[in-house]
Amino acid sequence: MRRGTIRLTAVLAAAAVGAGLLAGCSGKNQVPSIGYAVDATVASYNGGSTLGATSGAAAVFGRVLTGFFYTGPDGQQVADTDVGTAKEVPGETQTVQYRLNPDGVYSDGVATSCDDLVLAWSARSGRFTRPDGGPLFDAASTAGYADIERVDCQPGSKDATVVFRPGRRYLPWKTLFTAAELMPAHVVAQAVGVPDVVGALQGGDGALHARIADFWNSGWTMRPGELDLTEFPSSGPYRIESFSASDGLVLVANETWWGSAPETSRIVVWPRGTDYAAKAKENALGVVDIGAGSVDGLTLDGFDERTVPSRGAEQLVLGTGGVFAPVEVRRAFAQCVPRQALFDTLGKAGEPPRSGLGAGPLNAHVVQQDSLYYPAVAGAADPFRGADIPAATASLAGARAGAPTIRVGYLAPDARRAATVAMIAESCRGAGITVVDAGAPDFTPTRLAEGAVDAVLGGTASAPGPAGSSTGVAAFAALRAGSGLDVGGFANGRYDAITDQLAGETDSTVTLNLLTEAENLLWAQLPSIPLFATPRTIAFGAGMQNGIAGPTLAGTGWNMDRWVLQR
Template identity: 30%
Template sequence: MITSRRATAALAVLAGGALLISGCSADRGGSTGGASSGSSSAGTSNATITVAHEQEFNSYNNNTADQNAVQNTVVLNNVLGGFWDFGPDGGVLDDKEFGTVEKTSDDPLTVKYTFNDKAVWSDGQALGCEDMVLAWAANSGKFTSQEKDENGNPLSGFSSAGTTGYEDMNIPQCKAGDKTVTVTYTKVFADWAGMFGAGSIMPAHIVAKNAGVSDLIGAITNNTSDQVAALAKFYNTGFIGKPGTVDKDNWPSSGPYMIDSWQAGQSITLKANPKWWGTPAKTGTIVIRFIDATAQAQALANGEIQVARPQPAQDILKQLQAIGSSVKIDQGDEYTFEHLDFNFQGEFKDANLRKAFALCVPRQQIVDNLIKPVNENATVLNSRYKLAFQEGYQQVVQASYAGQYDQPNIEQAKQLLGGKTGVTVRVGYQTPNQRRTDEVSLIKASCDQAGFNVEDAGQQDFFGNGLAAGNFDVALFAWSGSPLVSSSASTYVTGGGNNNGKYSNPQVDQLTATLLSQTDAAQQDQTIGQIEKVLWDDVATLPIFTFPGLQANSTEVTGPAFQPAQSQQTWNDNEWAVAQKS
């Protein structure tokens, strides 16, 4: 799975440019059918276009720490709107149909948000102040619960994949029913333009109704503990989906599409939102089928789907190429990277153990064997903040990384293990995923020589029962993010929403705060280099490679286009249409 999303937290959508988890699931079949065409009112055809994704949707709220994932992003891209989204190049693009954003002051940093006068949820409730106040409260980290963490500190009442940006805001200034909302910051925040994006604004009236709170703004403003706790409980768990059931009472849309039906293990269907006030979706029905990467090329060739974006592999690329001229293939680098995360709550709290493992992981061999066949220019990734294709990457690497993990050094790894043998390491990842199974095999072949006993601990529900529960020694997955510098903030800071391994270093915390206050790109790169130096010294995580993106679509449809950000293939599905035949 790939973890992630749009705001500034971690793909995991959250504040600013968050990272999301990215991953895959099994091919579980489902309804078939090619693109159908026809016409309907308001510029939307009654056609159906079918797209494949590797993992099944599981939550209407993609902002919480345990539900923030690409599997939800792919469904929600044009279902839940916001003041911005990722554009064609993966950067921030204002959604002026949703509303407008204006910075009105630098000191203090002040931003005015104005919803479109016609903006309503699909159940007819107007979008406005309450929705913004809820989004801020849920992601600000300012509301704690009665529960404590392992160190005795109170846990956040609202679950958030990342509080970056929101935690530096004062409560939005507005009153119930207002369409204009003013936000002031307590300090400069570099990615202020990446706040309150698509997917981060949830329906406050739904949360309030289910929590039994009549005045959401008042409860949050006054921090009325019992009412805030009720709001947080529904926000955290009330949007989690039950496979096969569409909760139409609680899942209103604020975008061009709305979720219409769900066949468990097979597909989820989107229909054009009749209450959408902006440019109508070109196609009335989008069906998202849950199909394993290895089966997508055949489904595309058979006309069962029209759009595919499988995780890249040499065999899959060859299968797509073999289809011929009826398929358009797009390739490019993604804002997604593969990595290994250590569990600091287990044996890997020992720095020497982490260093020994990093010294035996055959990163170059993984790239040569599994990635170069798809992207001949692929290289080992030596940064977590900058990807290999980004400006400033070489500068950051030169400032932070000494090359000590370029190639396996089995003898040095043995020395760090102090002669121990049979040291068990469970490498967890989401199955089925043949490429990651192959990665674990290569890691085992190398690291077992050093004294480790690497176990393939892949499981189908790794992100729910493995990663989130801390049930792993080393986690193998990908972060999907964006160019925003705040994208990685919650992944490496103490207590961050995407910090699954529980890594903590006060120096990283302080440097991250500095980074988020910098608006000059050169200064940002310098600070990122300092952060990366500490992360490498601690061996907090081990980056492996930048994802080579692969997308394909039938020439029967127009509109699908490769985009490098975490939005994935459906980022512009409201622009897809059945091609007109001459």
């Protein structure tokens, strides 16, 4: 068991037994390889990039690329003390001391170092820009990293001191330098031909900065059968052995891992696009973690199967240009979307609870249903609870937009999302709005920014699969101007100011006021339309031990190194 998580995992295991979500069996023969079906896509190794974040790198590589923290099964940040320690230092200026494990080494034999932190901060700080003013690094977001003034690091050292800007505090600092986002700086140094990344980034050579950014942006892109494994070293209990369309993503025990060895030496990740029904019939799956109702014909006989509400928010992210440039058209569309009917038909995870995740349609953009603040801010959604065709018709007439056509894109095939689009199309037809299903097997959220679609149907931050966390950092960042996750191009200075203040606010009354203002603003501007907490089907095969459901961005593979399958 990971040293830093023994107590937590024991508590979670006890809780999961009561909820029926912990798999266990007393079989005699351990299976040497476990198949893991998860509806993320394997597109980038770099979870801090826009491509990595929107494809689901955190759900695949959390135990391959480790960090100081990882997302636990309830969406909370958990310290990974095998990697190192992070300690906030008392003082007027927020300062965090990081110390990497002295034994830490990548699978290629290169020691982990503070260079990795400098690279992460530099890439996500927003400090490096192109001549046209745009960001040099295609970072998913700059949340928290933009508040850091400097990272004190002697190249190659195990120690780093992170100093935040004077007057700024970033309360969710444990979301920084995390699993699947702390990338190997030495690989970048080798690729661009410099002794160390720290010196290169501290220097004034703009052309060199651009080369570093180019590799960070695209050097870790993953295509089946085309990996140069020397560029994909591991800092966790598993490393990549191979990646192909026919054999999946094969992870094997990392021989250089300094922590507890993984219980099972081989995990085969079957990502989005796999014929899951066929794999189930072949008895090739031990763990399944997919959107509920997303796969037609999937039979999980013999599995301990549960459908649970996740921390991912099923939502429509709307463009703010093209057909949706007038806010009145966005309002008309929101008024004809049958949010209550969608929840009743497609959004329930069993019998809904009276409150909390999955209790009903999601009536907030950035505040989660189990938050103490949710009941106070949810009232702004009242005009959009169910399809109001007369109101939608009136809004459309006021916009003088004629009879618009809305193209809704999502990663296909996905039976539940196809049904969602069909229900919206049927409802909005009455208001003179044509809704077109633009789902595609190669769909990415960036198609919204490119103008190829008008809306994206997905989870938090447009993720196709596992999404969400208790901190909600991605949800806030996905609507912030200039963020890589802001695929709809929403820009509102007041919203950005609110998020900045919330990141360091400790007064609950002020927090409530800010969240109320944010939700009122977002329901007025409608950069997105929240639908419901995405239901997830999580199943463990007979004989599975130590499986704990993780309906968050880290997925159920958050502790895959502890899995044991006995048959």
